[in-house]
Amino acid sequence: MARLSSADRRAVLVRAALRVIDRDGVYRATTRAIVAEAEMSLASFHYVFRSRDEMLGELFAFVVRREEEATLAALSSSVSIRQAVRSGLQAYFDLLAAHPEREQALQELIQYALRTPELAALPGAQYRRYVHSAQTMLEHGAELTGVRWAIPIEQLSGVLVAFTDGLTMSWLANRDDSAAAALMEFAADAIAAQSVPARSIPASDPPREQPQ
Amino acid sequence: MARLSSADRRAVLVRAALRVIDRDGVYRATTRAIVAEAEMSLASFHYVFRSRDEMLGELFAFVVRREEEATLAALSSSVSIRQAVRSGLQAYFDLLAAHPEREQALQELIQYALRTPELAALPGAQYRRYVHSAQTMLEHGAELTGVRWAIPIEQLSGVLVAFTDGLTMSWLANRDDSAAAALMEFAADAIAAQSVPARSIPASDPPREQPQ
DNA sequence: GATCGACTGGGTCAGGCGACCAAGACGTCT
DNA sequence: AGACGTCTTGGTCGCCTGACCCAGTCGATC
Known part of the structure; x- marks a missing residue:
């Protein structure tokens, strides 16, 4: 994964999460599903979001x-x-x-x-x-x-x-x-x-x- | 728990589930939360519901x-x-x-x-x-x-x-x-x-x- | 009161979850 | 080149989930 600023990564994750929610629902929008959609590691999620x-x-x-x-x-x-x-x-x-x-x-x-x-x-x-x-x-x-x-x-x-x-x-x-x-x-x-x-x-x- | 027929137990569980959903939402209405609300064992749930x-x-x-x-x-x-x-x-x-x-x-x-x-x-x-x-x-x-x-x-x-x-x-x-x-x-x-x-x-x- | 099918419940399983950590990679400034 | 702070990552923790098994209990029937 390319290096991103926190703000950019947050935006990327939000948009990926939105695609997952559209497709599978809020309930299935787990952290793992979201980072898979965004093609980044799970740890990156908790690096930019508490x-x-x-x-x-x-x-x-x-x-x-x-x-x-x-x-x-x-x-x-x-x-x-x-x-x-x-x-x-x-x-x-x-x-x-x-x-x-x-x-x-x-x-x-x-x-x-x-x-x-x-x-x-x-x-x-x-x-x-x-x-x-x-x-x-x-x-x-x-x-x-x-x-x-x-x-x-x-x-x-x-x-x-x-x-x-x-x-x-x-x-x-x-x-x-x-x-x-x-x-x-x-x-x-x-x-x-x-x-x-x-x-x-x-x-x-x-x-x-x-x-x- | 008293002995109940399958039909009665299903009705009891449905009403208990409804109370849980009202209180905590569909998402939190887990089998365990439902049987706790109904005061019965977890296995009883799967005895009457597949x-x-x-x-x-x-x-x-x-x-x-x-x-x-x-x-x-x-x-x-x-x-x-x-x-x-x-x-x-x-x-x-x-x-x-x-x-x-x-x-x-x-x-x-x-x-x-x-x-x-x-x-x-x-x-x-x-x-x-x-x-x-x-x-x-x-x-x-x-x-x-x-x-x-x-x-x-x-x-x-x-x-x-x-x-x-x-x-x-x-x-x-x-x-x-x-x-x-x-x-x-x-x-x-x-x-x-x-x-x-x-x-x-x-x-x-x-x-x-x-x-x- | 013995039998047998219906019912009960403690215990267990594999899998998915959010959260976290420590080590490594990278870019930048001195 | 070296040092430092920012970013990235694989791995791991404890917990909760739905589902299931099987030994045990109960009550109606003969």
Whole structure:
């Protein structure tokens, strides 16, 4: 094995671990399986990571970052807000359908983190990031299509995330593409129904805050 | 340990395993942990189950049956269909909030089954049962409150299940009760919006107009 | 009360696990 | 060239796992 800095080796191991988890599941991602995937010795693992859980914590952070970037890149220009929401959902679904093992791995990682005291706080933080990403997309979409939201944006973001979670769960369980499409249509309708035409140009509009 | 028939011992072990999984997770539900919980010897386990996976298959079937009974018992009499859907969601949420470890265990079991070739078909079947339960509730609720559904009932059932999945995921991750309530309000609105007044009583009655 | 099949449980096996150590290899700076 | 700190590695430790064996116990039946 070539000589690597600790930081580089950590990154290599995290990516190898992710491949093992995608393929075989969190449970089978043992230190030995990971170093075999990365083609390095077992001792190298514990040279750069104090423990397997420390590596999983870094892996979790990596996955969250990657997921966040992917969702934010899905902003498309659409004429109507319904179409914008619908194509945003489609972009997510395409990602899910192309890499189901990746989403499944993510679900397993969340479960694992919830069971591990040192990592138990991570899923909550990850969820807040998702909601925040959803909020950004909804705000951006509304701005681009000239509407504003009739209900608090935080609430609507939660709804959107719930829809994607439900979409993920159901599709992973039964792989029914048409049922998924129907769900996305429904979600786009339900969310777009909460939009009203923007009254004025945002800059000079006074009432910014909107209590519950 | 008292003498038990194989069938009884299997049932005792499945329930003990379920307690261990609720408390510690699927991963830590080893044969030794299970027999300790059930207060019997390790050999008794392999006397009635050929392997740990065989026991988990039986456990999965047990959980699905229990879950199904719980959801179907939640039918309440309401004046409006929106209220019926809302209270149905609330009944599910109360169950979730009272026994979060049970829902978490269920999610873990689904993940485990998906990773185990012999059990991989079970989550899909379980999901279809859920959708079927949701359909029964929606049909029953519509009948009780004098409405019919404007879109195919199969599609709407899928939406309802997706909402409960999304609700489960988000609440397990951040335990935010008010966000959950907001999501349920939204879901009740969105689903009730798909109802229209029933025009007639199906069986033999002549067509009769029934406003609202 | 003898027999026989069903049931019980202590003990053991090989294998996989996370973690660790001590010795060697390498690059770099003096 | 020599010395030093960083990196690499094979080997090993104690522990836990699922599975299994076999001697022993129990209770129904004859």
